[in-house]
Amino acid sequence: MSSLKNVTDATFDQEVLSSGKTVLVDFWAEWCGPCRAVGPILEQIALENSDKIEIVKLNVDDNPQTAAKYQITSIPAMKVYQGGEVVKSVIGAKPKPALESELAAFLA
Amino acid sequence: MRQMIIIGSGPAGFTAAIYAARAELAPLVIASSVEIGGELMNTTEVENFPGFADGIMGPELMERMQAQAERFGAEIVYDDVTEVDLSGDVKRVTIGAGKDAKVEEALSVIVATGSAYRKLALPDEDRLSGYGVSWCATCDGAFFRKQEIAVVGGGDSAMEEANFLTRFADKVYLIHRRDSFRASKIMQQRTFDNPKIEVLWNSEVAALHGETQLSSLTLRDTASNAERELTVTGLFVAIGNDPRVHLFHNQLDLTPEGTIAVDGRSSRTNRAGVFAAGDVIDPTYRQAVTAAASGTVAALDAEHYLASLPEDLLLQATGHVDEGTAPAAGSTLDADGELVGQP
Secondary structure: OOOOEEOOOOOHHHHHHOOOOOEEEEEEOOOOHHHHHHHHHHHHHHHHOOOOOEEEEEEOOOOHHHHHHOOOOOOOEEEEEEOOEEEEEEEOOOOHHHHHHHOHHHHO | OEEEEEEOOOHHHHHHHHHHHHOOOOOEEEOOOOOOOHHHHHOOEEOOOOOOOOOEEHHHHHHHHHHHHHHOOOEEEOOOEEEEEOOOOOEEEEEOOHHHOEEEEEEEEEEOOOEEEOOOOOOOHHHHEOOOEEOOHHHHHHHHOOOEEEEEOOOHHHHHHHHHHOOOOOEEEEEOOOOOOOOOHHHHHHHHHOOOEEEEOOEEEEEEEOOOOOOEEEEEEOOOOOEEEEEOOEEEEOOOEEEOOHHHOOOOOEOOOOOEOOOOOOOEOOOOOEEEOHHHHOOOOOOHHHHHHHHHHHHHHHHHHHHOOOHHHHHHHHOOOOOOOOOOOOOEEOOOOOEEOOO
16 A cells, blocks of 8 residues: 555645645556556655655545546646646656656755 | 576466466566556456456456466565666576666566557647546546547457447447458457447547547548548547567567567577567467466476576576585686586
8 A cells, every 4th residue: 555645626626736845646547557566655755754745645536536636637647736737747657766867846 | 696587477377487487486476566467457348258258357367367376476576677687697687777777687577468458659648648538448447437439449449448338428430541450350349339439440549639629530441541520528449559678678689579589389489598478479360368378388497497497507597505515715617517526
């Protein structure tokens, strides 16, 4: 089981958009192999950068409204939110160093 | 130091690991960080792997291969190889990057890095990747419910993706450059029989359009060069694969097709102690079964090679130093590979 918090259609506003923190949402699904592969990497990044960024997961099957609102057409999709706005999108499973360099601005 | 490192975790890598582990070579399998299990992890039903009469899901097949390798003692690490030095008797393989980088040494290396999806090489392809352009129907197909989308390609992968995508999409255009498919007969028939698929022959994708999401394609007729627009919200690219050899440039000889060159039907590369298996040496067949068979060949070749090495080298890898015959400090090898004690 993932150690990351799950957000839903119902909690997205409160947990992500209204959060005072920088929040990365991992849009994923059970049947997506690359999503399962990148999950543990996100857990590590969350652990190592807990003071800078919060990482949460959103299951696109269970929460179609949010997935549709953000026009998710490819998963895993990782979107970084600040003040309710998407400030960065990363698509596809990537090795840890590649993800860290994509997210460098939020991990510094 | 180890006896064997296997780079890759598809059917070739895991089958090599099963054979090597049963031969008590304690192989280290470097499985990658995000592509563990290889290409079959992104497929659904595998119907042509012998022994599975009712078919088996690609990911399950790979999990079973991994479990089989682990059962016999293969060690698996979920990280990426970033550098190799294959020149000496002792091969050096760097895993990970930056502060986390680690070097593993082994007397033999099996390269089973497979292949990567080929891109269309169009200007807006990278920008629209993940925004309508995809290489993974099983990952992304469900986002195209009730939409009109396209698949480009003419092989089994393209047919499989097109048929799979009709579960979600209202209509799937199958775009192909030629006037016939190279896919297997059964997959072609399934495609022709599927009322949601329309084949667009002699057509190639000339351009991709869309601001934030793909909205249409420009198709070019390969005979007349006439261009036309096709309105689709998704494009799945299945135009083939290229062998993954970027780690091995200047170290291993390649073929004109870009695969790693091996000696005849063996897995031997131009470097002693380095073997290659699976899609990375195969520009032609590229099946789960041929890759698995190729992994077997590599494990047996490597086992044979290890058996031919001088004992002192092997001892460094196995650590099984028999106290009674251990060389005294300062011993050296003579020209015949015999240990000679220092006077």
